[in-house]
Amino acid sequence: MNPLCRWRGAVAHAWRSGLCLAWSALLLACAVPYDNASAPAESMDRAAESSADGFVSNSFSARESRDLSFDHDKDAAPSSSTAGSEIERRLVHIGALTLAVPDASGARVQLAELAIGLGGYVQSERDAAIVLRIPSARFREGLESAAKVGRELSRRIDVQDVTEQYVDLELRVKNARALRDRLEALLQKCDDVKSALEVERELTRVRLEIEQLEAQLRALGQRSSFGTLEVELRQIANAPPRSTATLPFSWIGSLGVENLLGRGGEE
Amino acid sequence: MIALLTRATHGAALVILAFLATSCASIVPDGFVPVASRYGRDLEALSADGALYTATSHPSPEEATLEFWTIAVKRELVERRGYAIFMEGDVRAKSGAPGYELCLRTPASLGDQRYLLTLFLESRWGENRVHVIEAAGPTDLVDPKLPAIREAIRASY
Numbered sequence: 001m002n003p004l005c006r007w008r009g010a011v012a013h014a015w016r017s018g019l020c021l022a023w024s025a026l027l028l029a030c031a032v033p034y035d036n037a038s039a040p041a042e043s044m045d046r047a048a049e050s051s052a053d054g055f056v057s058n059s060f061s062a063r064e065s066r067d068l069s070f071d072h073d074k075d076a077a078p079s080s081s082t083a084g085s086e087i088e089r090r091l092v093h094i095g096a097l098t099l100a101v102p103d104a105s106g107a108r109v110q111l112a113e114l115a116i117g118l119g120g121y122v123q124s125e126r127d128a129a130i131v132l133r134i135p136s137a138r139f140r141e142g143l144e145s146a147a148k149v150g151r152e153l154s155r156r157i158d159v160q161d162v163t164e165q166y167v168d169l170e171l172r173v174k175n176a177r178a179l180r181d182r183l184e185a186l187l188q189k190c191d192d193v194k195s196a197l198e199v200e201r202e203l204t205r206v207r208l209e210i211e212q213l214e215a216q217l218r219a220l221g222q223r224s225s226f227g228t229l230e231v232e233l234r235q236i237a238n239a240p241p242r243s244t245a246t247l248p249f250s251w252i253g254s255l256g257v258e259n260l261l262g263r264g265g266e267e
Numbered sequence: 268m269i270a271l272l273t274r275a276t277h278g279a280a281l282v283i284l285a286f287l288a289t290s291c292a293s294i295v296p297d298g299f300v301p302v303a304s305r306y307g308r309d310l311e312a313l314s315a316d317g318a319l320y321t322a323t324s325h326p327s328p329e330e331a332t333l334e335f336w337t338i339a340v341k342r343e344l345v346e347r348r349g350y351a352i353f354m355e356g357d358v359r360a361k362s363g364a365p366g367y368e369l370c371l372r373t374p375a376s377l378g379d380q381r382y383l384l385t386l387f388l389e390s391r392w393g394e395n396r397v398h399v400i401e402a403a404g405p406t407d408l409v410d411p412k413l414p415a416i417r418e419a420i421r422a423s424y
Contacts, residue, residue, distance in 0.1 A: 253343065256373075260319060261319065
Protein backbone atom coordinates (compact mmCIF):
# COMPACT_ATOMS: atom_id res chain seq x y z
CA MET A 1 0.00 0.00 0.00
CA ASN A 2 1.39 3.39 -0.93
CA PRO A 3 1.73 6.15 1.68
CA LEU A 4 -1.13 8.16 0.17
CA CYS A 5 -3.51 5.28 0.59
CA ARG A 6 -2.29 4.73 4.14
CA TRP A 7 -2.80 8.42 4.91
CA ARG A 8 -6.33 8.29 3.44
CA GLY A 9 -7.08 5.19 5.54
CA ALA A 10 -5.86 6.91 8.69
CA VAL A 11 -7.99 9.99 7.97
CA ALA A 12 -11.04 7.83 7.31
CA HIS A 13 -10.45 5.94 10.58
CA ALA A 14 -10.05 9.15 12.52
CA TRP A 15 -13.22 10.54 10.92
CA ARG A 16 -15.19 7.42 11.85
CA SER A 17 -13.89 7.53 15.45
CA GLY A 18 -14.78 11.21 15.76
CA LEU A 19 -18.21 10.57 14.34
CA CYS A 20 -18.76 7.76 16.85
CA LEU A 21 -17.62 9.99 19.71
CA ALA A 22 -19.91 12.80 18.58
CA TRP A 23 -22.79 10.37 18.22
CA SER A 24 -22.19 8.99 21.71
CA ALA A 25 -22.04 12.49 23.16
CA LEU A 26 -25.29 13.36 21.40
CA LEU A 27 -26.97 10.24 22.80
CA LEU A 28 -25.71 11.03 26.27
CA ALA A 29 -26.93 14.60 26.02
CA CYS A 30 -30.36 13.39 24.96
CA ALA A 31 -30.50 10.90 27.81
CA VAL A 32 -29.70 13.39 30.59
CA PRO A 33 -32.99 15.33 30.78
CA TYR A 34 -34.98 12.11 30.81
CA ASP A 35 -36.22 10.81 34.10
CA ASN A 36 -36.83 7.12 34.49
CA ALA A 37 -40.21 7.52 32.86
CA SER A 38 -38.55 7.90 29.49
CA ALA A 39 -35.30 6.20 30.35
CA PRO A 40 -33.73 3.95 27.81
CA ALA A 41 -33.98 0.21 28.00
CA GLU A 42 -30.88 -0.09 30.16
CA SER A 43 -32.34 1.83 33.10
CA MET A 44 -35.66 0.07 32.62
CA ASP A 45 -33.84 -3.23 32.94
CA ARG A 46 -32.13 -2.05 36.08
CA ALA A 47 -35.47 -0.97 37.50
CA ALA A 48 -37.01 -4.27 36.54
CA GLU A 49 -34.27 -6.09 38.40
CA SER A 50 -35.11 -4.33 41.66
CA SER A 51 -37.86 -5.75 43.82
CA ALA A 52 -41.27 -4.17 43.70
CA ASP A 53 -41.83 -3.93 47.46
CA GLY A 54 -38.87 -1.75 48.23
CA PHE A 55 -39.76 1.08 46.03
CA VAL A 56 -37.82 3.64 48.00
CA SER A 57 -34.75 1.76 49.02
CA ASN A 58 -34.37 -0.70 46.17
CA SER A 59 -36.04 0.65 43.09
CA PHE A 60 -33.79 2.65 40.89
CA SER A 61 -36.70 4.35 39.17
CA ALA A 62 -38.41 5.30 42.40
CA ARG A 63 -35.22 6.76 43.81
CA GLU A 64 -34.63 8.64 40.61
CA SER A 65 -38.19 9.98 40.69
CA ARG A 66 -37.65 11.08 44.25
CA ASP A 67 -34.46 12.88 43.34
CA LEU A 68 -36.21 14.46 40.45
CA SER A 69 -39.04 15.61 42.64
CA PHE A 70 -36.62 17.21 45.07
CA ASP A 71 -34.93 18.97 42.17
CA HIS A 72 -38.32 20.05 40.98
CA ASP A 73 -39.16 21.20 44.47
CA LYS A 74 -36.02 23.26 44.65
CA ASP A 75 -36.79 24.79 41.28
CA ALA A 76 -40.33 25.49 42.29
CA ALA A 77 -39.41 26.94 45.67
CA PRO A 78 -38.87 30.54 44.59
CA SER A 79 -42.12 30.72 42.70
CA SER A 80 -44.05 29.04 45.49
CA SER A 81 -42.53 31.32 48.09
CA THR A 82 -43.23 34.30 45.86
CA ALA A 83 -46.78 33.20 45.50
CA GLY A 84 -46.89 32.80 49.28
CA SER A 85 -50.11 30.90 49.74
CA GLU A 86 -49.79 28.54 46.76
CA ILE A 87 -48.61 25.67 48.93
CA GLU A 88 -50.99 24.92 51.75
CA ARG A 89 -49.16 24.15 54.99
CA ARG A 90 -49.80 20.64 56.22
CA LEU A 91 -49.55 20.36 60.00
CA VAL A 92 -50.02 17.26 62.07
CA HIS A 93 -51.36 18.06 65.55
CA ILE A 94 -50.77 15.58 68.31
CA GLY A 95 -51.89 16.30 71.85
CA ALA A 96 -52.09 14.43 75.12
CA LEU A 97 -54.03 15.38 78.21
CA THR A 98 -54.23 13.78 81.61
CA LEU A 99 -57.36 14.68 83.51
CA ALA A 100 -58.56 13.85 87.00
CA VAL A 101 -62.27 13.13 86.82
CA PRO A 102 -64.78 11.86 89.34
CA ASP A 103 -66.57 9.78 86.75
CA ALA A 104 -64.39 8.31 83.99
CA SER A 105 -67.22 6.80 81.94
CA GLY A 106 -69.17 10.08 82.03
CA ALA A 107 -66.04 11.96 81.05
CA ARG A 108 -65.49 9.61 78.10
CA VAL A 109 -69.04 10.28 76.90
CA GLN A 110 -68.48 14.00 77.25
CA LEU A 111 -65.21 13.84 75.34
CA ALA A 112 -66.79 11.78 72.57
CA GLU A 113 -69.64 14.30 72.28
CA LEU A 114 -67.09 17.09 72.18
CA ALA A 115 -65.14 15.48 69.33
CA ILE A 116 -68.30 14.78 67.33
CA GLY A 117 -69.53 18.32 67.97
CA LEU A 118 -66.33 19.67 66.45
CA GLY A 119 -66.67 17.49 63.36
CA GLY A 120 -64.31 14.79 64.58
CA TYR A 121 -64.67 11.25 65.82
CA VAL A 122 -63.49 8.78 68.43
CA GLN A 123 -60.55 6.72 67.21
CA SER A 124 -60.33 4.41 70.19
CA GLU A 125 -61.67 4.10 73.69
CA ARG A 126 -60.75 2.08 76.73
CA ASP A 127 -61.54 2.30 80.44
CA ALA A 128 -59.21 5.08 81.37
CA ALA A 129 -58.35 6.66 78.04
CA ILE A 130 -59.91 7.90 74.87
CA VAL A 131 -58.29 8.94 71.60
CA LEU A 132 -60.10 11.65 69.68
CA ARG A 133 -59.56 12.81 66.13
CA ILE A 134 -60.41 16.48 65.81
CA PRO A 135 -60.30 18.57 62.63
CA SER A 136 -56.96 20.37 62.60
CA ALA A 137 -58.62 23.76 62.18
CA ARG A 138 -60.45 23.26 65.49
CA PHE A 139 -57.80 21.27 67.32
CA ARG A 140 -56.85 24.01 69.77
CA GLU A 141 -60.49 24.67 70.57
CA GLY A 142 -61.04 20.96 71.12
CA LEU A 143 -58.02 20.68 73.36
CA GLU A 144 -59.14 23.59 75.54
CA SER A 145 -62.68 22.22 75.79
CA ALA A 146 -61.43 18.73 76.60
CA ALA A 147 -59.21 20.12 79.34
CA LYS A 148 -62.32 21.45 81.07
CA VAL A 149 -63.93 18.04 81.38
CA GLY A 150 -61.88 17.39 84.49
CA ARG A 151 -59.00 18.77 86.46
CA GLU A 152 -56.02 19.04 84.16
CA LEU A 153 -52.95 17.22 85.47
CA SER A 154 -50.71 17.37 82.42
CA ARG A 155 -50.71 18.53 78.84
CA ARG A 156 -48.46 17.90 75.85
CA ILE A 157 -48.84 19.34 72.37
CA ASP A 158 -46.74 18.47 69.36
CA VAL A 159 -47.15 20.03 65.92
CA GLN A 160 -45.23 18.55 62.99
CA ASP A 161 -44.94 20.34 59.66
CA VAL A 162 -45.29 17.68 56.96
CA THR A 163 -45.78 20.10 54.05
CA GLU A 164 -42.50 19.09 52.39
CA GLN A 165 -43.24 15.41 52.82
CA TYR A 166 -46.73 15.90 51.39
CA VAL A 167 -45.53 17.90 48.38
CA ASP A 168 -42.78 15.34 47.78
CA LEU A 169 -45.30 12.50 47.81
CA GLU A 170 -47.61 14.40 45.47
CA LEU A 171 -44.77 14.89 43.01
CA ARG A 172 -43.74 11.26 43.26
CA VAL A 173 -47.29 10.19 42.51
CA LYS A 174 -47.40 12.59 39.57
CA ASN A 175 -44.11 11.30 38.19
CA ALA A 176 -45.11 7.69 38.66
CA ARG A 177 -48.39 8.31 36.85
CA ALA A 178 -46.54 9.96 33.97
CA LEU A 179 -44.20 6.97 33.83
CA ARG A 180 -47.16 4.61 33.81
CA ASP A 181 -48.74 6.53 30.93
CA ARG A 182 -45.54 6.43 28.92
CA LEU A 183 -45.09 2.71 29.57
CA GLU A 184 -48.65 2.07 28.47
CA ALA A 185 -47.99 3.98 25.26
CA LEU A 186 -44.74 2.06 24.81
CA LEU A 187 -46.54 -1.24 25.31
CA GLN A 188 -48.83 -0.43 22.41
CA LYS A 189 -45.81 0.02 20.16
CA CYS A 190 -43.98 -3.21 21.15
CA ASP A 191 -43.84 -5.56 18.21
CA ASP A 192 -42.09 -8.51 19.84
CA VAL A 193 -43.14 -10.60 22.83
CA LYS A 194 -39.91 -10.19 24.78
CA SER A 195 -40.06 -6.39 24.79
CA ALA A 196 -43.77 -6.44 25.56
CA LEU A 197 -43.16 -8.71 28.57
CA GLU A 198 -40.42 -6.47 29.87
CA VAL A 199 -42.60 -3.38 29.53
CA GLU A 200 -45.52 -5.22 31.11
CA ARG A 201 -43.35 -6.23 34.07
CA GLU A 202 -42.18 -2.65 34.56
CA LEU A 203 -45.75 -1.40 34.21
CA THR A 204 -46.90 -3.75 36.97
CA ARG A 205 -44.16 -2.50 39.24
CA VAL A 206 -45.02 1.13 38.54
CA ARG A 207 -48.75 0.53 39.11
CA LEU A 208 -47.95 -1.03 42.49
CA GLU A 209 -45.71 1.88 43.31
CA ILE A 210 -48.51 4.33 42.44
CA GLU A 211 -50.91 2.48 44.73
CA GLN A 212 -48.43 2.56 47.58
CA LEU A 213 -47.65 6.23 47.09
CA GLU A 214 -51.33 7.12 46.88
CA ALA A 215 -51.98 5.21 50.11
CA GLN A 216 -49.16 7.09 51.80
CA LEU A 217 -50.54 10.36 50.48
CA ARG A 218 -54.03 9.56 51.76
CA ALA A 219 -52.68 8.55 55.16
CA LEU A 220 -50.62 11.72 55.43
CA GLY A 221 -53.59 13.82 54.31
CA GLN A 222 -55.74 12.16 56.96
CA ARG A 223 -53.09 12.73 59.63
CA SER A 224 -52.85 16.40 58.76
CA SER A 225 -56.61 16.94 58.37
CA PHE A 226 -57.42 15.52 61.79
CA GLY A 227 -55.32 16.09 64.88
CA THR A 228 -54.98 13.32 67.42
CA LEU A 229 -55.85 14.03 71.03
CA GLU A 230 -55.24 11.31 73.55
CA VAL A 231 -56.93 11.88 76.88
CA GLU A 232 -55.96 9.80 79.87
CA LEU A 233 -58.54 9.81 82.65
CA ARG A 234 -57.65 9.32 86.28
CA GLN A 235 -60.56 8.54 88.50
CA ILE A 236 -60.83 10.59 91.67
CA ALA A 237 -63.29 10.22 94.51
CA ASN A 238 -66.80 11.14 93.44
CA ALA A 239 -67.29 13.53 96.33
CA PRO A 240 -63.89 14.72 97.46
CA PRO A 241 -63.66 15.36 101.22
CA ARG A 242 -64.20 18.95 102.15
CA SER A 243 -60.78 19.39 103.57
CA THR A 244 -60.37 22.98 102.46
CA ALA A 245 -62.01 25.93 104.09
CA THR A 246 -65.71 26.30 103.46
CA LEU A 247 -66.75 29.32 101.46
CA PRO A 248 -68.35 32.01 103.59
CA PHE A 249 -71.14 32.36 101.02
CA SER A 250 -73.55 29.71 102.19
CA TRP A 251 -75.81 30.07 99.21
CA ILE A 252 -73.11 28.58 97.00
CA GLY A 253 -73.29 25.39 99.06
CA SER A 254 -77.03 25.25 98.45
CA LEU A 255 -76.57 25.15 94.67
CA GLY A 256 -76.67 21.93 92.71
CA VAL A 257 -79.13 19.32 91.66
CA GLU A 258 -78.93 17.36 94.89
CA ASN A 259 -80.01 20.38 96.94
CA LEU A 260 -82.46 21.65 94.38
CA LEU A 261 -84.23 18.34 93.97
CA GLY A 262 -83.93 17.39 97.62
CA ARG A 263 -81.47 14.58 96.94
CA GLY A 264 -78.67 15.79 99.16
CA GLY A 265 -78.74 12.63 101.21
CA GLU A 266 -77.98 10.45 98.22
CA GLU A 267 -74.49 11.76 97.65
CA MET B 268 -106.72 70.88 91.09
CA ILE B 269 -104.99 69.34 94.12
CA ALA B 270 -107.00 66.16 93.65
CA LEU B 271 -105.91 66.05 90.04
CA LEU B 272 -102.26 66.47 91.03
CA THR B 273 -102.58 63.79 93.67
CA ARG B 274 -104.06 61.41 91.15
CA ALA B 275 -101.29 62.21 88.68
CA THR B 276 -98.65 61.64 91.35
CA HIS B 277 -100.23 58.34 92.32
CA GLY B 278 -100.41 57.34 88.67
CA ALA B 279 -96.76 58.19 88.10
CA ALA B 280 -95.76 56.30 91.23
CA LEU B 281 -97.69 53.26 90.02
CA VAL B 282 -96.03 53.45 86.62
CA ILE B 283 -92.59 53.68 88.27
CA LEU B 284 -93.38 50.80 90.59
CA ALA B 285 -94.65 48.73 87.70
CA PHE B 286 -91.50 49.54 85.73
CA LEU B 287 -89.26 48.65 88.67
CA ALA B 288 -91.20 45.46 89.28
CA THR B 289 -90.87 44.31 85.69
CA SER B 290 -87.28 45.47 85.26
CA CYS B 291 -86.12 43.54 88.34
CA ALA B 292 -88.22 40.46 87.78
CA SER B 293 -87.16 37.02 86.79
CA ILE B 294 -89.23 35.53 84.00
CA VAL B 295 -90.80 32.09 84.01
CA PRO B 296 -89.87 30.08 80.89
CA ASP B 297 -92.55 28.89 78.48
CA GLY B 298 -93.91 25.53 79.58
CA PHE B 299 -93.21 26.19 83.29
CA VAL B 300 -95.61 27.37 85.99
CA PRO B 301 -94.63 29.11 89.24
CA VAL B 302 -95.06 26.99 92.35
CA ALA B 303 -94.72 27.60 96.07
CA SER B 304 -91.08 27.67 97.12
CA ARG B 305 -89.74 24.43 98.53
CA TYR B 306 -86.04 25.26 98.41
CA GLY B 307 -85.97 28.86 99.61
CA ARG B 308 -85.58 30.45 96.18
CA ASP B 309 -87.31 33.73 95.23
CA LEU B 310 -88.95 32.03 92.27
CA GLU B 311 -89.59 28.37 91.63
CA ALA B 312 -91.34 26.98 88.59
CA LEU B 313 -92.04 23.47 87.38
CA SER B 314 -92.69 22.02 83.96
CA ALA B 315 -95.46 19.48 83.56
CA ASP B 316 -92.90 16.68 83.33
CA GLY B 317 -91.00 17.77 86.43
CA ALA B 318 -88.09 19.97 85.31
CA LEU B 319 -87.34 22.69 87.83
CA TYR B 320 -86.49 26.35 87.23
CA THR B 321 -85.53 28.70 90.05
CA ALA B 322 -84.26 32.23 90.49
CA THR B 323 -82.96 33.99 93.52
CA SER B 324 -80.74 36.92 94.44
CA HIS B 325 -78.09 37.46 97.09
CA PRO B 326 -76.22 40.55 98.26
CA SER B 327 -72.75 40.71 96.76
CA PRO B 328 -69.75 42.36 98.40
CA GLU B 329 -68.61 45.40 96.47
CA GLU B 330 -65.28 43.81 95.53
CA ALA B 331 -66.79 40.56 94.27
CA THR B 332 -66.67 40.51 90.49
CA LEU B 333 -68.51 38.12 88.21
CA GLU B 334 -65.24 36.22 87.77
CA PHE B 335 -65.00 35.85 91.53
CA TRP B 336 -68.45 34.26 91.70
CA THR B 337 -67.78 32.08 88.70
CA ILE B 338 -64.59 30.70 90.24
CA ALA B 339 -66.27 30.19 93.62
CA VAL B 340 -69.16 28.31 92.05
CA LYS B 341 -66.90 26.17 89.87
CA ARG B 342 -64.73 25.33 92.84
CA GLU B 343 -67.75 24.23 94.83
CA LEU B 344 -69.54 22.30 92.10
CA VAL B 345 -66.76 20.96 89.89
CA GLU B 346 -63.79 20.55 92.18
CA ARG B 347 -65.54 19.59 95.38
CA ARG B 348 -68.71 17.88 94.25
CA GLY B 349 -67.71 16.28 91.00
CA TYR B 350 -69.90 18.14 88.51
CA ALA B 351 -68.53 18.36 84.98
CA ILE B 352 -68.86 21.40 82.78
CA PHE B 353 -70.67 20.61 79.56
CA MET B 354 -70.77 24.15 78.17
CA GLU B 355 -70.05 27.61 79.54
CA GLY B 356 -69.97 31.17 78.34
CA ASP B 357 -70.81 34.82 78.85
CA VAL B 358 -74.42 35.99 78.83
CA ARG B 359 -76.19 39.28 79.41
CA ALA B 360 -79.29 40.07 81.42
CA LYS B 361 -82.12 42.14 80.02
CA SER B 362 -80.65 45.17 81.79
CA GLY B 363 -77.28 44.56 80.15
CA ALA B 364 -75.77 43.25 83.40
CA PRO B 365 -72.93 40.81 82.72
CA GLY B 366 -73.55 37.17 83.40
CA TYR B 367 -72.02 33.73 83.06
CA GLU B 368 -73.75 30.50 82.16
CA LEU B 369 -72.58 27.05 83.19
CA CYS B 370 -74.21 23.97 81.74
CA LEU B 371 -73.21 21.05 83.94
CA ARG B 372 -73.48 17.30 84.05
CA THR B 373 -74.05 15.84 87.47
CA PRO B 374 -71.78 13.20 89.04
CA ALA B 375 -72.74 9.63 88.14
CA SER B 376 -74.14 9.03 91.63
CA LEU B 377 -76.92 11.54 90.90
CA GLY B 378 -77.96 9.92 87.65
CA ASP B 379 -78.06 11.57 84.27
CA GLN B 380 -79.12 15.04 85.35
CA ARG B 381 -78.64 18.36 83.64
CA TYR B 382 -77.94 21.44 85.73
CA LEU B 383 -77.94 24.88 84.11
CA LEU B 384 -76.65 27.67 86.31
CA THR B 385 -76.57 31.34 85.34
CA LEU B 386 -75.09 34.13 87.41
CA PHE B 387 -75.73 37.82 86.81
CA LEU B 388 -73.94 40.52 88.73
CA GLU B 389 -75.87 43.72 88.99
CA SER B 390 -75.29 47.01 90.67
CA ARG B 391 -78.49 48.90 91.36
CA TRP B 392 -79.16 51.82 93.67
CA GLY B 393 -75.79 51.50 95.34
CA GLU B 394 -76.20 47.82 96.11
CA ASN B 395 -74.50 44.93 94.39
CA ARG B 396 -76.47 41.75 93.94
CA VAL B 397 -75.73 38.42 92.36
CA HIS B 398 -78.72 36.83 90.68
CA VAL B 399 -78.66 33.06 90.49
CA ILE B 400 -80.87 31.20 88.03
CA GLU B 401 -80.93 27.41 88.06
CA ALA B 402 -82.63 24.81 85.92
CA ALA B 403 -82.41 21.15 86.74
CA GLY B 404 -83.86 17.78 85.94
CA PRO B 405 -83.15 14.63 83.99
CA THR B 406 -81.07 15.43 80.92
CA ASP B 407 -83.65 14.13 78.47
CA LEU B 408 -86.29 16.42 80.04
CA VAL B 409 -84.19 19.54 80.42
CA ASP B 410 -82.26 19.56 77.14
CA PRO B 411 -85.31 20.09 74.89
CA LYS B 412 -86.36 22.97 77.14
CA LEU B 413 -82.99 24.74 77.05
CA PRO B 414 -83.98 27.25 74.34
CA ALA B 415 -87.07 28.37 76.31
CA ILE B 416 -85.08 28.43 79.56
CA ARG B 417 -82.32 30.52 78.00
CA GLU B 418 -84.86 32.89 76.49
CA ALA B 419 -86.38 33.43 79.95
CA ILE B 420 -82.94 33.92 81.51
CA ARG B 421 -82.02 36.59 78.97
CA ALA B 422 -85.32 38.36 79.56
CA SER B 423 -84.80 38.40 83.33
CA TYR B 424 -83.35 41.13 85.52
